[in-house]
Amino acid sequence: MRNYPSDARPFRPRDLDLHPPAYHPGYKTSVLRSPRQALLSFSNTPTEITGPVFGHDMIGPLDHDLTRNYAQDGGSAIGERIIVYGKLMDDEGRPVPGALIEIWQTNAGGRYRHVRDTYVAPLDPNFGGCGRTLTDDEGYYSFLTIRPGAYPWPNRANDWRPAHIHYSVFGHGFAQRLITQMYFEGDPSIPLCPIVGTVPDPVGIDMMTAKLDMDATIPFDARAWRFDIVLRGRRSTPFENRPEGN
Amino acid sequence: MARLRETPSQTAGPYVHIGMVPTFAGVLGVFPGDLGDGPLYRDGVKGERITVKGRVIDGAGAPLRDACVELWQADADGLYNAPSERRGRADPNFIGWGRAAAGGDEGIFTFETIKPGKVPFGDGRIQAPHLALWIIARGINIGLHTRMYFPEETEANAADPVLNRIEHGWRRETLIAKRQDGVYQFDIHLQGDGETVFLDI
Numbered sequence: 041m042r043n044y045p046s047d048a049r050p051f052r053p054r055d056l057d058l059h060p061p062a063y064h065p066g067y068k069t070s071v072l073r074s075p076r077q078a079l080l081s082f083s084n085t086p087t088e089i090t091g092p093v094f095g096h097d098m099i100g101p102l103d104h105d106l107t108r109n110y111a112q113d114g115g116s117a118i119g120e121r122i123i124v125y126g127k128l129m130d131d132e133g134r135p136v137p138g139a140l141i142e143i144w145q146t147n148a149g150g151r152y153r154h155v156r157d158t159y160v161a162p163l164d165p166n167f168g169g170c171g172r173t174l175t176d177d178e179g180y181y182s183f184l185t186i187r188p189g190a191y192p193w194p195n196r197a198n199d200w201r202p203a204h205i206h207y208s209v210f211g212h213g214f215a216q217r218l219i220t221q222m223y224f225e226g227d228p229s230i231p232l233c234p235i236v237g238t239v240p241d242p243v244g245i246d247m248m249t250a251k252l253d254m255d256a257t258i259p260f261d262a263r264a265w266r267f268d269i270v271l272r273g274r275r276s277t278p279f280e281n282r283p284e285g286n
Numbered sequence: 287m288a289r290l291r292e293t294p295s296q297t298a299g300p301y302v303h304i305g306m307v308p309t310f311a312g313v314l315g316v317f318p319g320d321l322g323d324g325p326l327y328r329d330g331v332k333g334e335r336i337t338v339k340g341r342v343i344d345g346a347g348a349p350l351r352d353a354c355v356e357l358w359q360a361d362a363d364g365l366y367n368a369p370s371e372r373r374g375r376a377d378p379n380f381i382g383w384g385r386a387a388a389g390g391d392e393g394i395f396t397f398e399t400i401k402p403g404k405v406p407f408g409d410g411r412i413q414a415p416h417l418a419l420w421i422i423a424r425g426i427n428i429g430l431h432t433r434m435y436f437p438e439e440t441e442a443n444a445a446d447p448v449l450n451r452i453e454h455g456w457r458r459e460t461l462i463a464k465r466q467d468g469v470y471q472f473d474i475h476l477q478g479d480g481e482t483v484f485l486d487i
Contacts, residue, residue: 047370048372050408054486055291055292058292058294059428060294060295060296060427060428062427062430067297067425070425070427071345071425072345072346072425073345073350073423073425073426073476073477074345074426074476074477075430075476075477075481076477076478076481077483077484079484079485080448080451080452080483080484080485082447082485082486082487083408084408085407085408085413086360086373086405086406087358087359087360087366087416087418087433090366090368090370091358091368091370092358092368092382092383093368093369094321098321100318103317110315110316131289131290132290133290142305142306142321144301144302144304144305144308152301153312153313154300154303154304154311155311155312156300156301156352157301168313169304169305170304170308170313170317171316172317206296206298206299206302208298208306212368212369212370214358214487215487217356217429218292218429219295219302219422219429220293220294220295220296221297221299235296235297238296238427239296243291247291247294248293248294248296270291270292270293271292271293
């Protein structure tokens with residue numbers, strides 16, 4: 041992958057007001073899994089500035105195609121065929137190339153292929169539910185998949201997750217590491233969901249909501265949804281001469 | 287240009303294994319194996335080979351059985367295997383990154399790695415050898431960063447700039463592993479008594 045001169049600079053501090061707080065009792069599991077003590081803050085060191093990168097040699101030809109990467113010979117997953125794509129960029133809009141993105145999701149009926157998921161909706165024999173890809177030189181990624189279904193979950197007595205796709209994003213530094221969820225524009229379950237509701241600002245919820253993109257839709261094949269992802273940017277340090285930042 | 291906001295974090299949820307360790311989750315045949323599984327080193331690696339085992343424990347004292355932990359660390363000379371490492375070339379036989387699911391009824395995660403060398407702090411002071419750990423799970427809304435330090439590095443730990451930033455001295459102990467039967471044991475307490483120090487990096 042490319043190596044930019046700016047790559048060794050420290051990251052801008054994370055604005056934790058944009059992110060969900062650890063403790064959010066509407067999402068019940070967070071009650072016992074949230075620290076009570078304050079986080080310890082310090083400026084980036086090489087430990088945080090650096091991070092793993094992954095090569096194209098680990099990516100298989102169907103890794104980004106969830107309609108086929110678990111399917112039997114010639115088969116395909118059942119459901120609404122969709123492309124989810126977007127640009128991975130830093131907070132100044134610069135592309136983040138060569139970064140690993142991993143996704144996972146339910147099948148069209150809202151069922152995960154996981155031993156602990158006992159939802160009554162059936163598994164799809166041709167759908168596994170995971171994919172991965174590397175962003176290209178302009179920071180773009182894309183997946184072909186089926187639209188996941190909504191499903192109930194044991195939180196409050198009638199809570200349903202909106203249709204969503206989980207994203208794990210690497211960037212170039214360990215401090216950029218991010219896991220989020222992508223929702224679909226227009227889904228009426230979004231404002232009802234306690235997990236969505238952990239995000240304190242409607243602007244943040246909008247950032248997690250993919251938009252229907254007819255221009256990228258393949259006619260008679262698959263509709264496209266655009267989901268751009270923004271990672272922390274590196275600080276510019278014009279008045280600092282310490283090579284490792286501060 | 288106005289800066290963009292970072293995309294908000296969301297919990298990884300209880301089925302994180304499907305995406306991050308699918309073989310562990312029983313989703314077979316999509317990828318050859320689980321990314322970050324196995325030793326962080328290859329034959330010929332420089333340094334002392336070590337095993338790290340731990341658990342992630344909730345505020346009621348129960349180990350999480352649905353957590354994932356990622357590890358990032360320097361090689362034996364204190365260099366990171368990353369394009370943004372500018373101080374020298376890291377050991378080509380050391381990956382530096384690993385991922386482990388908390389497995390079984392006990393919720394134990396395991397890493398086979400090497401003991402890292404020392405890495406500088408921003409102001410030139412030297413940090414004690416440490417592992418960077420990142421914890422995600424159902425109920426964790428934003429991944430938790432912490433560090434593991436080594437119990438035998440008494441002097442280096444006493445001078446470590448990050449450990450010294452922890453106001454209450456007794457809390458520093460939460461970042462120092464215990465060594466038993468040749469294995470480093472590092473339990474991560476999310477909440478309450480002995481709560482681990484988590485980092486805003």
